[in-house]
Amino acid sequence: MGRDVIVACDFDSAEKTFAFLDRFHGRKPFVKIGMELYYAEGPAIVREIKKRGHKIFLDLKLHDIPNTVKKAMAVLSRLDVDMCNLHAAGTSRMMEAALEGLTRADGSRPLLIAVTQLTSTDEEIMRREILIERPIDEVVMRYALHAKNAGLDGVVCSPLEAGKVHESCGKGFLTVTPGVRFADGEIGDQKRVMTPAEAARIGSDYIVVGRPITAAEDPVAAYERCVREFVG
Numbered sequence: 001m002g003r004d005v006i007v008a009c010d011f012d013s014a015e016k017t018f019a020f021l022d023r024f025h026g027r028k029p030f031v032k033i034g035m036e037l038y039y040a041e042g043p044a045i046v047r048e049i050k051k052r053g054h055k056i057f058l059d060l061k062l063h064d065i066p067n068t069v070k071k072a073m074a075v076l077s078r079l080d081v082d083m084c085n086l087h088a089a090g091t092s093r094m095m096e097a098a099l100e101g102l103t104r105a106d107g108s109r110p111l112l113i114a115v116t117q118l119t120s121t122d123e124e125i126m127r128r129e130i131l132i133e134r135p136i137d138e139v140v141m142r143y144a145l146h147a148k149n150a151g152l153d154g155v156v157c158s159p160l161e162a163g164k165v166h167e168s169c170g171k172g173f174l175t176v177t178p179g180v181r182f183a184d185g186e187i188g189d190q191k192r193v194m195t196p197a198e199a200a201r202i203g204s205d206y207i208v209v210g211r212p213i214t215a216a217e218d219p220v221a222a223y224e225r226c227v228r229e230f231v232g
């Protein structure tokens with residue numbers, strides 16, 4: 001898979017999701033299904049979007065004891081998504097267990113990506129609330145290395161960190177970066193943001209874009225602008 005824009009379909013119903021996707025008339029953006037949509041509609045929504053020919057990133061950010069995550073991943077693996085994820089904070093053992101659960105009998109599996117620090121978190125919040133005293137860059141790099149050593153395919157991180165992740169984990173280790181905003185757009189609750197063009201320059205493999213596309217007056221034009229700025 002090459003560099004691509006992943007559209008975060010953060011909707012609360014299948015109806016709204018399909019109304020949104022129908023506007024693309026035959027174009028098949030890579031779609032992210034997150035907690036809101038998955039909890040509203042269950043696995044059926046994954047199957048339906050897949051049937052329409054979209055690639056799917058199932059963003060459920062698993063974080064539990066290794067055995068529970070392994071079994072949950074085994075079930076998700078049957079949905080035939082292209083990418084799924086978990087929290088690196090769940091430990092290396094949890095990540096290894098997840099990979100085991102995700103791998104099918106024939107050896108195939110979706111890409112598995114680890115969340116390092118949410119892009120809504122900054123160093124000040126980490127120190128004050130999560131009691132992590134180390135600089136955010138160091139935390140992200142350590143979590144990325146743990147993910148790589150556990151056999152995962154990449155990390156979710158801020159585009160601000162993608163370059164450094166590639167430096168320490170290698171170019172082939174994927175960086176999936178939310179927290180993307182147009183230069184003239186609203187930031188919302190994201191803290192560590194970058195434009196699609198900057199994300200491309202710094203070497204993100206995939207950008208995840210939600211509200212700048214879903215809340216735009218013309219979502220298809222916003223998607224196309226994103227692709228133009230990011231992929232070229």
Ligand code: C5P
Nearest residue numbers: 008034117118119156178208209210211
């Ligand atoms: O609307 P917006 O562009 O902020 O959407 C970003 C999407 O990426 C959301 O679905 C959010 O859950 C997800 N995400 C994130 N930060 C992470 C991991 C996922 O914002 N570290």
